[in-house]
Amino acid sequence: MANPVLPSSGMLSPLGLDSVRLAPGFWGDRAALNRDVTIAHCQEWMEREGWIGNFRGQRPRRGREFSDSEIYKLLEGMAWADHPALPELAETVGRAQEGDGYLNTRWSGNRYTDFEWGHELYCYGHLIQAGVARLRMHGEDRLTEIAVRAADHVCRRFMDTTETCGHPVIEMALVELYRATGAERYLEMARRFVERRGLPALGDIPFGRAYFQDDVPARQAQVFRGHVVRALYLASGVVDVAVETGDQELLKSVEAQWERTLARRTHLTGGMGSRHADESYGEDFELPPDRAYNETCASIASIMLAHRLLLATGDARYADVAERTMYNTLATGVALDGRSFFYANPLHVRVAAEPPQGVNHAAEGSLRSQWFDVSCCPNNIARTLASLGAYVAAADPGGVRIHHHTPAEIRHGDLALRVETGYPWTGGVTVRVLEDGAGTVSLRVPSWASGATLSHGSGPAREVAPGYAAAEGPWKAGDEIRLELPMAPRWTFPDRRVDALRGCAAVERGPIVYCAESVGDEPPLAHLTVRVSSPPAEAAPAQAGPAEDDVDHGPAGGEAVELEVAAVHAAPSGNGWPYGPDPDHATGGTDTALRLVPYHRWGNRGPATMRVWLPIAE
Numbered sequence: 001m002a003n004p005v006l007p008s009s010g011m012l013s014p015l016g017l018d019s020v021r022l023a024p025g026f027w028g029d030r031a032a033l034n035r036d037v038t039i040a041h042c043q044e045w046m047e048r049e050g051w052i053g054n055f056r057g058q059r060p061r062r063g064r065e066f067s068d069s070e071i072y073k074l075l076e077g078m079a080w081a082d083h084p085a086l087p088e089l090a091e092t093v094g095r096a097q098e099g100d101g102y103l104n105t106r107w108s109g110n111r112y113t114d115f116e117w118g119h120e121l122y123c124y125g126h127l128i129q130a131g132v133a134r135l136r137m138h139g140e141d142r143l144t145e146i147a148v149r150a151a152d153h154v155c156r157r158f159m160d161t162t163e164t165c166g167h168p169v170i171e172m173a174l175v176e177l178y179r180a181t182g183a184e185r186y187l188e189m190a191r192r193f194v195e196r197r198g199l200p201a202l203g204d205i206p207f208g209r210a211y212f213q214d215d216v217p218a219r220q221a222q223v224f225r226g227h228v229v230r231a232l233y234l235a236s237g238v239v240d241v242a243v244e245t246g247d248q249e250l251l252k253s254v255e256a257q258w259e260r261t262l263a264r265r266t267h268l269t270g271g272m273g274s275r276h277a278d279e280s281y282g283e284d285f286e287l288p289p290d291r292a293y294n295e296t297c298a299s300i301a302s303i304m305l306a307h308r309l310l311l312a313t314g315d316a317r318y319a320d321v322a323e324r325t326m327y328n329t330l331a332t333g334v335a336l337d338g339r340s341f342f343y344a345n346p347l348h349v350r351v352a353a354e355p356p357q358g359v360n361h362a363a364e365g366s367l368r369s370q371w372f373d374v375s376c377c378p379n380n381i382a383r384t385l386a387s388l389g390a391y392v393a394a395a396d397p398g399g400v401r402i403h404h405h406t407p408a409e410i411r412h413g414d415l416a417l418r419v420e421t422g423y424p425w426t427g428g429v430t431v432r433v434l435e436d437g438a439g440t441v442s443l444r445v446p447s448w449a450s451g452a453t454l455s456h457g458s459g460p461a462r463e464v465a466p467g468y469a470a471a472e473g474p475w476k477a478g479d480e481i482r483l484e485l486p487m488a489p490r491w492t493f494p495d496r497r498v499d500a501l502r503g504c505a506a507v508e509r510g511p512i513v514y515c516a517e518s519v520g521d522e523p524p525l526a527h528l529t530v531r532v533s534s535p536p537a538e539a540a541p542a543q544a545g546p547a548e549d550d551v552d553h554g555p556a557g558g559e560a561v562e563l564e565v566a567a568v569h570a571a572p573s574g575n576g577w578p579y580g581p582d583p584d585h586a587t588g589g590t591d592t593a594l595r596l597v598p599y600h601r602w603g604n605r606g607p608a609t610m611r612v613w614l615p616i617a618e
């Protein structure tokens with residue numbers, strides 16, 4: 001089964017890339033662009049920056065201490081995409097592996113001297129994930145051999161110590177290798193890495209031990225905290241260990257942490273991370289739109305975790321959050337041409353900066369960069385888009401559940417289905433039965449979709465509640481199941497405890513979060529307030545429509561929808577002092593219409609300012 005996550009038990013069994021084939025549409029177009037453009041882009045940059053040369057023994061070594069992991073993430077992407085460049089790159093990597101399986105271009109000769117920041121086990125984690133991907137897509141070869149030798153080295157070296165890595169990922173990688181090979185030592189090693197963390201297992205650092213989740217053991221933690229990618233990679237590994245060892249207490253602990261994090265530490269886009277200094281969560285309800293960090297990798301980690309919890313529990317809420325994050329942060333992280341990337345994904349950008357030329361050293365900025373000093377995000381996008389088909393649907397005992405509505409062909413057991421839809425731009429989803437068969441076909445109804453209807457056969461359309469709407473077979477070739485999701489744009493208001501967002505509203509339509517964007521001589525956003533008394537409306541298509549190769553303009557994917565809201569351009573107030581006793585001095589101005597674009601499309605038209613949360617005029 002060609003799947004990045006393949007639990008041996010749980011409410012749902014995922015369907016892999018061999019069962020789900022993406023067709024042209026929102027995600028199919030992005031997966032194709034990823035395979036044709038982004039993967040080669042990443043390889044070229046890592047060759048240019050010398051990170052691949054490190055494996056050839058180049059001196060001096062180049063790149064950060066964890067740059068090996070970037071090559072491994074790309075190898076994983078190549079494995080899922082069945083990319084022809086994989087064998088040669090794997091061969092290059094293998095040249096640096098030592099006789100006992102040790103492999104690291106930074107720490108060779110000085111092994112395991114810095115667990116807090118060295119990232120050696122982290123690098124193995126990504127290598128092992130690449131090896132598992134290759135094993136499942138292709139079978140044993142050079143890459144799987146390198147990964148297994150490294151994993152065996154890790155088990156020998158760490159099984160009976162108290163050590164662990166400052167950056168989790170080895171945990172979920174080892175569980176997946178156990179699932180792929182049946183060798184129990186990998187599961188046991190992962191379990192021990194999970195259990196020893198928080199005892200504590202690492203030294204103290206200036207950010208504090210919560211930064212790398214070594215403050216309390218995973219099973220006692222209340223909320224995700226510290227460095228977001230670390231927290232979510234660890235939680236993914238904890239779920240994997242809990243599922244494979246039947247540890248319900250451990251699984252419940254992660255579910256509870258997820259609930260609280262979702263309720264208090266998650267941005268509207270699904271992004272997580274409120275602080276730049278340590279790329280971390282903030283306190284509860286600390287969700288500033290302009291200082292939001294929302295690293296692209298954190299979104300990917302959040303999708304990975306939500307997917308695991310979905311498979312374990314069957315609860316549609318996890319798919320809802322994965323969808324929100326996929327459309328509004330994963331899709332934002334890469335430009336429409338597949339060649340530049342966001343690292344941080346704030347919800348408000350005040351200054352339209354010039355695009356960085358070449359390598360972005362700060363990992364921030366108001367335009368996507370071709371490459372970063374720390375280029376975790378581009379390679380993470382590459383491996384995620386290459387395996388995205390595996391997130392779309394799952395099997396349950398009665399049939400198939402479709403989590404994500406996107407054009408695809410799905411085959412499982414007796415069921416052969418084709419999903420046809422212009423979602424997320426249109427709300428109609430047609431599932432066409434391709435061959436006679438039996439089984440239940442369940443379609444996810446997102447939490448925002450009240451009033452959704454489902455119909456099939458000669459029966460009338462019936463209203464279906466958020467969750468999964470089931471249609472029962474038996475089926476004849478040519479039968480259709482039709483889900484209609486209401487797509488009226490809507491105002492969204494924040495919990496009042498989110499102090500940074502008081503007095504603001506945002507606009508959503510379906511799963512898409514919108515933003516105001518100002519490019520060039522378009523009106524500045526800084527002085528705008530919006531009237532929420534009237535609903536947002538669909539705007540006339542922009543004069544210059546999307547280009548032919550725009551990924552939001554696929555033949556089946558519909559066309560990106562833009563919106564318009566009533567706004568007020570504020571009149572100046574104050575006389576050299578912007579404060580005063582009269583509350584009305586802050587109101588008034590000229591009525592105008594404000595055009596909104598899907599958040600994931602912002603920053604594709606040149607230097608821009610942007611905001612998702614808009615101050616309310618009334």
Ligand SMILES: [Zn+2]
Binds near residue numbers: 376
């Ligand atoms: Zn990243």
